[in-house]
Amino acid sequence: MQRLDDPFLAPTPPRQRGLLAVGDGHAIAWQDSGSPDALPMVVAHGGPGGSMLQGITRFADARSWRIVQFDQRGCGASTPAGELSANTLQHTIADMERLREHLGITRWVVSGGSWGSTVALAYAQQHPERCLGLFVMGTWLARERDFQWWFHGVRTLFPELWEQFAAAVPEAERNDLRGAYCSRILGTDARLAAEFATRLYLYEEGFMHFGAPLQPSDPVRGPAYGRIFAHYAQHHFFLQENQLVRDAQRIAHLPLMQVCGRYDACTTPDNAYDLAQALPHSRLKIVAGAGHYPTEPAMAAMLPGAIAEFAAWVRASQP
Numbered sequence: 001m002q003r004l005d006d007p008f009l010a011p012t013p014p015r016q017r018g019l020l021a022v023g024d025g026h027a028i029a030w031q032d033s034g035s036p037d038a039l040p041m042v043v044a045h046g047g048p049g050g051s052m053l054q055g056i057t058r059f060a061d062a063r064s065w066r067i068v069q070f071d072q073r074g075c076g077a078s079t080p081a082g083e084l085s086a087n088t089l090q091h092t093i094a095d096m097e098r099l100r101e102h103l104g105i106t107r108w109v110v111s112g113g114s115w116g117s118t119v120a121l122a123y124a125q126q127h128p129e130r131c132l133g134l135f136v137m138g139t140w141l142a143r144e145r146d147f148q149w150w151f152h153g154v155r156t157l158f159p160e161l162w163e164q165f166a167a168a169v170p171e172a173e174r175n176d177l178r179g180a181y182c183s184r185i186l187g188t189d190a191r192l193a194a195e196f197a198t199r200l201y202l203y204e205e206g207f208m209h210f211g212a213p214l215q216p217s218d219p220v221r222g223p224a225y226g227r228i229f230a231h232y233a234q235h236h237f238f239l240q241e242n243q244l245v246r247d248a249q250r251i252a253h254l255p256l257m258q259v260c261g262r263y264d265a266c267t268t269p270d271n272a273y274d275l276a277q278a279l280p281h282s283r284l285k286i287v288a289g290a291g292h293y294p295t296e297p298a299m300a301a302m303l304p305g306a307i308a309e310f311a312a313w314v315r316a317s318q319p
Helices: 054-059 089-103 115-126 144-151 159-166 177-185 190-208 219-234 270-278 297-317
Strands: 014-023 026-034 039-044 065-070 108-113 131-137 256-261 283-287
Touching: 014 089, 026 089, 039 089, 039 115, 039 131, 039 297, 054 065, 054 297, 065 089, 089 115, 108 115, 115 131, 131 297, 144 177, 159 190, 177 190, 177 219, 190 219, 256 270, 256 297, 270 283, 283 297
Parallel strands: 039 065, 039 108, 108 131, 131 256, 256 283
Antiparallel strands: 014 026, 026 065
């Protein structure tokens, strides 16, 4: 029985799931939920290094949406776990196309939060003809200034957390914490790599929550998550500087709704705002009293309504 104060929709179990071979020795795990005849939406997970979440289906009405999720290369239940070879943003975009074709979907809505928003935007800009629209949360544009905020600027709001993060490397290297962490995580010393990957994971977990979490983050996730994150960070997340804003006009004809928390310390609201400035017909919702996570109260209270509004917009935009 659902509680009266529960803001979410009923959970939607997967109708089908599988493991899709995508080449280079990789296979991606996927699942398909909701109504097979409804609007199809593919959801890219966060990270890099995260995994698909069953709970994401509680934001979207199963009668209105067909929700496809997948684990990116090396992530979650995809195989081989943690593999970095042939693992780039461009490979992820190609994998999404293989999955779309595998499921027999002609066009779909592309969605994602945090790093998932980056994936969604990059996919849509490469394959606009395959998109019905975009719904993204916690937009992250992966620009140099966004890297600088993540590795250094967070000290503005979380000085004690940042000092602990920075203190793990010699003072001479602290002006480039991204380089210092990536070199250790991707180095040959397995013990050191696991230690620094876990430090990176716990650092991010420390500033992503607007409200204090009910339980501490699980450091067991750290080594796998941090390894993939560092691989992407070392390669500038496989994007050119400001690419997602520069190429925004490729998706200007598509419905685009962005939702972000006013106090999101991970994917700061200037990301969504700057993209909205490049796409004046898009819709931007900055949620007061909200941070990064869609499950926190202020964001959870408005997301189902925003997704329903977006569904109506997509339907109305079809010929």
